[in-house]
Amino acid sequence: MADYRSRLEKDLDRWIADGLVPSTSREPILAGVAEPRRLEASAALAAVGGLLLGAAVIAFAAANWNGIPRLGRFGLILGLFLSVCGAASWAGERRPLARNVLLLVAALIYAAAIGLTGQIFDIAGNPRSALHAAGLAAILLAVAGRSCGAAIAALALLALGDWKFDFIGERGSPPWLLLGAPLGLGLGWAWRSKPLMHAASLATAVAALLSLIWLKTNAPLNLDGFGFALIFALLAGAVRHLDGRGDPVAGVAYGWWVWAALGFFAASGFGPHPPEALLHRALWLAVAGGVIALGLHDRRNVVTAAGVAAMAGAIAAILGDLGLGLMTAAAVFAVVALAALVGGFALRRPVRR
Amino acid sequence: MSRALTLRILGAAAVLASLLVALVVSENLARTRGREVRLPMEAVDPRALLTGHYVALQLTQLQAPGQPCPPGSGLAMNPSWIAFTPTATGERVTGVAADRAAAAKFGPIQMKGTARCWGAPRDPTERARVSVDIGVRRFHASQDEAEAFDKALRNRKVGEVSAWAIVSAGEDGRGRLKGVIVGDHRANLTWN
Numbered sequence: 001m002a003d004y005r006s007r008l009e010k011d012l013d014r015w016i017a018d019g020l021v022p023s024t025s026r027e028p029i030l031a032g033v034a035e036p037r038r039l040e041a042s043a044a045l046a047a048v049g050g051l052l053l054g055a056a057v058i059a060f061a062a063a064n065w066n067g068i069p070r071l072g073r074f075g076l077i078l079g080l081f082l083s084v085c086g087a088a089s090w091a092g093e094r095r096p097l098a099r100n101v102l103l104l105v106a107a108l109i110y111a112a113a114i115g116l117t118g119q120i121f122d123i124a125g126n127p128r129s130a131l132h133a134a135g136l137a138a139i140l141l142a143v144a145g146r147s148c149g150a151a152i153a154a155l156a157l158l159a160l161g162d163w164k165f166d167f168i169g170e171r172g173s174p175p176w177l178l179l180g181a182p183l184g185l186g187l188g189w190a191w192r193s194k195p196l197m198h199a200a201s202l203a204t205a206v207a208a209l210l211s212l213i214w215l216k217t218n219a220p221l222n223l224d225g226f227g228f229a230l231i232f233a234l235l236a237g238a239v240r241h242l243d244g245r246g247d248p249v250a251g252v253a254y255g256w257w258v259w260a261a262l263g264f265f266a267a268s269g270f271g272p273h274p275p276e277a278l279l280h281r282a283l284w285l286a287v288a289g290g291v292i293a294l295g296l297h298d299r300r301n302v303v304t305a306a307g308v309a310a311m312a313g314a315i316a317a318i319l320g321d322l323g324l325g326l327m328t329a330a331a332v333f334a335v336v337a338l339a340a341l342v343g344g345f346a347l348r349r350p351v352r353r
Numbered sequence: 354m355s356r357a358l359t360l361r362i363l364g365a366a367a368v369l370a371s372l373l374v375a376l377v378v379s380e381n382l383a384r385t386r387g388r389e390v391r392l393p394m395e396a397v398d399p400r401a402l403l404t405g406h407y408v409a410l411q412l413t414q415l416q417a418p419g420q421p422c423p424p425g426s427g428l429a430m431n432p433s434w435i436a437f438t439p440t441a442t443g444e445r446v447t448g449v450a451a452d453r454a455a456a457a458k459f460g461p462i463q464m465k466g467t468a469r470c471w472g473a474p475r476d477p478t479e480r481a482r483v484s485v486d487i488g489v490r491r492f493h494a495s496q497d498e499a500e501a502f503d504k505a506l507r508n509r510k511v512g513e514v515s516a517w518a519i520v521s522a523g524e525d526g527r528g529r530l531k532g533v534i535v536g537d538h539r540a541n542l543t544w545n
């Protein structure tokens with residue numbers, strides 16, 4: 001995909017040829033646009049070399065693991081973790097990319113260190129607690145070194161810990177991602193980090209799903225699920241507003257939360273206490289159509305895709321509802337199609353001044 | 354700014370490394386201070402017990418013929434307090450309760466975990482089996498040690514109790530592994 005600068009160069013040449021822009025303005029305009037950052041070959045080679053060296057150390061330790069005393073193994077793990085953190089601090093402000101990647105690696109090494117320490121000293125532990133502890137450690141590293149990579153690792157570790165629900169036995173603690181996801185959103189927004197916003201937005205949806213499982217509300221008509229759908233619709237509306245005002249990262253959350261709202265809405269039509277199938281499917285179709293229109297209007301492909309997926313899902317559900325019958329299905333399709341046509345016609349009418 | 358960033362990263366790394374060291378030291382202290390108990394291990398299939406370089410521990414006790422299940426040890430999965438009573442063949446489960454005080458009425462040693470009793474006897478010849486889970490599930494050993502355990506477990510007679518997990522019953526109610534005994538061979542957890 002061509003970057004902004006190369007597209008601007010072509011446009012400028014065309015505008016100059018059409019006489020819209022004086023040729024003397026070409027260079028000053030282009031000078032105002034920064035060159036996209038490229039990873040230098042030497043940096044890429046250094047990163048590959050570092051990774052291979054790490055793999056060699058790990059392979060050497062694994063091959064001689066039993067021959068190394070327990071304290072030696074523990075020291076090896078701690079030493080590796082501290083070395084990577086030291087390298088990240090050395091990278092500091094001068095090499096933000098290296099610092100980010102090194103802190104991500106440090107967060108993962110620490111997660112492994114928790115498990116390996118338990119193994120080396122035969123410390124019995126709960127896998128859920130171990131993953132949560134690793135997640136908290138990754139948050140600390142992320143905040144200390146302003147690393148979106150470590151923050152993404154933290155969200156993944158918290159989600160994995162939360163996913164280790166004891167479905168049969170005691171209820172356990174609420175999902176930690178309920179706190180982790182908003183924190184990730186806050187950091188992503190403050191750091192203007194799109195990768196972290198992607199991870200945190202998705203984590204928000206996962207946190208909602210885990211909360212639904214944890215709460216076990218057993219609400220009539222699956223109102224709990226519809227409630228989450230409404231919350232995500234409202235959140236999507238809020239970040240859409242921010243996106244429209246030029247926020248550089250709000251658009252990321254907008255797409256994910258539209259998917260989440262549609263997902264909760266669709267799933268809530270099934271489950272333990274489903275509402276009237278006909279009403280749910282009709283609303284599902286209508287909402288999907290509305291989201292497609294919204295995505296096209298906002299020029300957000302991810303939103304349009306969510307609408308298309310929801311539309312396909314709704315049609316599949318209607319055809320799968322054996323109780324509805326073909327005539328009812330035809331009626332639902334006809335009503336929604338009519339509504340879409342009327343809506344489309346209304347939107348295309350010229351505005352009278 | 355750059356110096357502050359460096360210090361923050363190094364500080365975070367030091368805190369995390371210290372926490373890991375503190376965990377090892379505190380667990381080791383608790384293991385040393387706890388009361389040592391021997392819990393019988395039942396090997397159903399020795400081949401499945403050994404994977405890689407650790408011994409999978411399955412803490413199971415066989416009741417005497419016709420002896421009922423220990424009180425409270427139904428098929429409930431909820432974690433509870435398990436009471437143990439010393440015998441000549443190691444500590445045995447003598448009751449399960451929701452809290453420590455209630456469990457203390459069944460036996461002098463109490464640990465947190467689950468105990469499920471299978472096959473309550475319907476006549477005097479049948480034997481119930483109690484599975485115990487106190488979080489101690491593996492003993493990491495060298496390949497030579499693991500193979501020695503495997504051999505000893507294979508050569509056991511059916512129903513013979515000759516394998517035990519050596520557990521430290523802590524004041525906090527947690528069981529911490531100290532070692533295992535299989536046949537005549539005892540392996541202790543050490544720093545080496």
